[in-house]
Amino acid sequence: MSEGIKKIDFIKNMAVFHDFRWTSSVRDDGNNVAEFKKINILYGRNYSGKTTLSRIFRALETGSISNKYSAPEFQLSFDSGSNATQNALNSHGQVVRVFNEDFVRDNLRFIVDDEQTINSFAILGEDNTKLEEEIEKHEAELGNEEDKSGLLGELLGAEEKFIEARKAHGDKSSELEGKLRDKANKAGIGIKHNKSFGDANYNVPKIKTDITTVTKGTYSPLTDEQVGKFHDLLREEPKPEIPESSSFNLQYSATTSKAKELIEKKIQASDPIQELLNDAALATWVRTGRGHHQEKRDKCAFCGSDLPSDLWEKLDKHFNQESEELRQALDNLLGSIERERSRVPNLLKIKNSDFYSNFTSNLDLLAEQLSVQSTSYCASLDSIKEQVQKRKDDIFTPLEFDPPESVEDALNAVRDSYEQLRNESNQFTTSLSADQSEARAALRLHEVHTFINIINYDNECTAIEALNEAKGKAEEAKNTAKEKVRTKRAEIGELKAQLKDESKGADRVNDYLNNFFGHQSLSLKAIEGTSGDASSGYRFEVTRNSQKAFHLSEGECSLIAFCYFMAKLEDIETKGHKPIIWIDDPISSLDSNHIFFVYSLINAAIVKPKNFLQLFISTHNLDFLKYLKRISNDYTGKGDKRKKIREFFMLERSGDISQISLMPGYLKNYVTEFNYLFHQIYKCATAQFIDDDNYQDFYNFGNNARKFLEIYLYYRYPNGVDGDDKLLKFFGDDSIPTIFTERVNNEYSHLCGGFERGASPIEVPEMKTVAQQIISKLKIDTDQYLAFLQSIGVQDDGF
Numbered sequence: 001m002s003e004g005i006k007k008i009d010f011i012k013n014m015a016v017f018h019d020f021r022w023t024s025s026v027r028d029d030g031n032n033v034a035e036f037k038k039i040n041i042l043y044g045r046n047y048s049g050k051t052t053l054s055r056i057f058r059a060l061e062t063g064s065i066s067n068k069y070s071a072p073e074f075q076l077s078f079d080s081g082s083n084a085t086q087n088a089l090n091s092h093g094q095v096v097r098v099f100n101e102d103f104v105r106d107n108l109r110f111i112v113d114d115e116q117t118i119n120s121f122a123i124l125g126e127d128n129t130k131l132e133e134e135i136e137k138h139e140a141e142l143g144n145e146e147d148k149s150g151l152l153g154e155l156l157g158a159e160e161k162f163i164e165a166r167k168a169h170g171d172k173s174s175e176l177e178g179k180l181r182d183k184a185n186k187a188g189i190g191i192k193h194n195k196s197f198g199d200a201n202y203n204v205p206k207i208k209t210d211i212t213t214v215t216k217g218t219y220s221p222l223t224d225e226q227v228g229k230f231h232d233l234l235r236e237e238p239k240p241e242i243p244e245s246s247s248f249n250l251q252y253s254a255t256t257s258k259a260k261e262l263i264e265k266k267i268q269a270s271d272p273i274q275e276l277l278n279d280a281a282l283a284t285w286v287r288t289g290r291g292h293h294q295e296k297r298d299k300c301a302f303c304g305s306d307l308p309s310d311l312w313e314k315l316d317k318h319f320n321q322e323s324e325e326l327r328q329a330l331d332n333l334l335g336s337i338e339r340e341r342s343r344v345p346n347l348l349k350i351k352n353s354d355f356y357s358n359f360t361s362n363l364d365l366l367a368e369q370l371s372v373q374s375t376s377y378c379a380s381l382d383s384i385k386e387q388v389q390k391r392k393d394d395i396f397t398p399l400e401f402d403p404p405e406s407v408e409d410a411l412n413a414v415r416d417s418y419e420q421l422r423n424e425s426n427q428f429t430t431s432l433s434a435d436q437s438e439a440r441a442a443l444r445l446h447e448v449h450t451f452i453n454i455i456n457y458d459n460e461c462t463a464i465e466a467l468n469e470a471k472g473k474a475e476e477a478k479n480t481a482k483e484k485v486r487t488k489r490a491e492i493g494e495l496k497a498q499l500k501d502e503s504k505g506a507d508r509v510n511d512y513l514n515n516f517f518g519h520q521s522l523s524l525k526a527i528e529g530t531s532g533d534a535s536s537g538y539r540f541e542v543t544r545n546s547q548k549a550f551h552l553s554e555g556e557c558s559l560i561a562f563c564y565f566m567a568k569l570e571d572i573e574t575k576g577h578k579p580i581i582w583i584d585d586p587i588s589s590l591d592s593n594h595i596f597f598v599y600s601l602i603n604a605a606i607v608k609p610k611n612f613l614q615l616f617i618s619t620h621n622l623d624f625l626k627y628l629k630r631i632s633n634d635y636t637g638k639g640d641k642r643k644k645i646r647e648f649f650m651l652e653r654s655g656d657i658s659q660i661s662l663m664p665g666y667l668k669n670y671v672t673e674f675n676y677l678f679h680q681i682y683k684c685a686t687a688q689f690i691d692d693d694n695y696q697d698f699y700n701f702g703n704n705a706r707k708f709l710e711i712y713l714y715y716r717y718p719n720g721v722d723g724d725d726k727l728l729k730f731f732g733d734d735s736i737p738t739i740f741t742e743r744v745n746n747e748y749s750h751l752c753g754g755f756e757r758g759a760s761p762i763e764v765p766e767m768k769t770v771a772q773q774i775i776s777k778l779k780i781d782t783d784q785y786l787a788f789l790q791s792i793g794v795q796d797d798g799f
Helices: 050-062 101-107 129-142 150-185 204-214 224-235 252-263 274-278 280-293 311-318 321-346 357-393 408-454 457-499 503-517 554-568 592-607 622-628 665-669 673-686 695-699 701-716 723-731 735-750 755-759 764-778 782-791
Strands: 005-014 017-021 039-044 073-078 083-085 096-099 522-531 534-544 580-584 614-619 646-654 657-662
Touching: 005 050, 017 657, 039 050, 039 622, 050 073, 050 096, 050 101, 050 580, 050 614, 096 101, 096 554, 101 554, 129 150, 129 457, 150 204, 150 457, 204 408, 224 357, 224 408, 252 321, 252 357, 321 357, 357 408, 408 457, 503 522, 503 534, 503 554, 522 554, 554 592, 592 614, 592 622, 614 622, 646 665, 665 673, 673 695, 673 701, 673 764, 673 782, 695 701, 701 723, 701 764, 723 764, 764 782
Parallel strands: 039 614, 039 646, 096 580, 580 614
Antiparallel strands: 005 017, 005 073, 073 083, 522 534, 646 657
16 A cells, blocks of 8 residues: 655754754644645755755665665654654655665766766567557556555555554554553552552553463452551561560569478477467567667666566577577568569560550450469469468467469460560561562552453453454455555566566657757667677667767756656656655756756656655755745645645754754745845844854855845846945945945855955854844835735734
């Protein structure tokens, strides 16, 4: 299927195109991206990049790009959405024909060396009616795209169906892809932006991987309880290590054993006082009183009576060393019991804040058990203490020890449970990062699982697969139809090869030379070469008056080259196809008459017969541009799809960089260089400052101003007055503007003064002053000045 070129997406590292981007450069007044049309006219001054563009198109024709470019890059888009790049020059499937200096050098070597010849080419021969009828029959079977007949019609229909199927599949795939993209990284709802999932680089490939995981039979969706626990886990921060409860060492067994020993221990006084043995309270009173009297008093502090001289001896025999040692041991045991009891509240400090939240329930249960067992432990200690105190009060009477119920094992069990939780918590700290990563992954997969259920992912995939199968069948049908077309064209080509006649190629060139340009003496001659008795093909030779021509002028070379190209559009490889044609500046070194004839030939042989798919013509010549504006500007399509077939573009170079843009209205709508020169002067007069965008306006100002004034003053004073006198008349009595203008025009357009002037910087203030003086004088004729402004598209004069 033939398809035109829509735009040049980008060009990099190719001469003056450093980093050209179509979408940022080629826009209309409404800021819409413009596109190539069926006929495209490109205007640009010399060295603005016209030939570089033609080389890109010629690369599509020849399949190779010049190796003179360092790392060139470009991409052209076709109407169907396909594209061609520097790495894929042969896959576009279009017939491309380019006229430029490379074409001339490759095919017309006589231009650089008049001893060389011109490559021959074959066009359809004559006098073979049977072959022509057979070709006609095959061409009828081949049909054509315009009326959708024959094999080409079938191919066109198959391609349309394939495009529809591809679009349906693409739209459905894009729809699902959009849902996945939004879920993956759209602000607000995307997994990428959810901190719970912890993946700031989440994207579409990752969500597809997750979908593969959750659609496997081994995946189990999370319960609400699991989801809650995972969220709790993600809220945890790493905690310090919890130390071991080292103060828990219980003394219960040792205390019980000691109590039993002391309580049941038997002792006897050396010379007991029976009354004290019979009355423990009295014995305690006496013992206490002994401490208040011995070696302190001679009289009883209670009754005032004299103390017997042998009292202390009797009491020493009753309260002997053994009883005192037992008493001391009992006191020590009571102290130990009290200290052990005081330790109980601090045996184990359970602080939930030291642990992670998932340990809370176990810790609460453990704290409750600790409280119960601590109370029982204290009760047991109190029971032992009571028995010890009782023996102390009756030191000489052994008692039977009644051991209370032991809770030591129960308390140790609480401690062991606590240590287990403590170790688990410390281990949890070590694995927290990994556990949280697993939690995030589990929650993310749960989110993806929920998402694909909401969008009916399986049904979407099934529908896409069905559309893909339909696309595959449509593509297969298209390829089958394309192969039929290829086979039929090959058959036609074989038949045409039997008809081709290289000698006719030279005749067609001569027709153009003679009929369009009137060169009766200059022509091409087809010379058949021989090798032994066999013909070795033809070569073309340039003749003048039937003799081989030498020393052709540049204009003659240009004419022959262009006529050769036009004739070659009818060669065996081109005729019957509708090519994309690029003609690069074909009027070099031609006078005005020949320029018109070049336009006429293009219009008569290419445009009017409509035997082309797309036409591109570039030029630097405003006269040629004037003619090109006459080329048909018909419409294609109907209704809302109706559009013009012609577009104008401009190549503008700023420094070492060129850009492509739509041609401004004043150049597209008005035909003379006079309007252009006025616009350049006007821009210099109204410029606020010089920068990279406008410095060329000032650089070219001398030439532009000189040419404008020559044209303007000639029509204003057409009486042969010298240039200086015309300037004086134009500026009036004030000679200063005249002198100033003459200096800028001469020095900057001709570099009067030699090397020094050319090596000096451009004097912008001088040029701006001259530009403003010219504009001021033009404004005197208001009607003409307003017409000037309208011709360059300026409505409100800010000058």
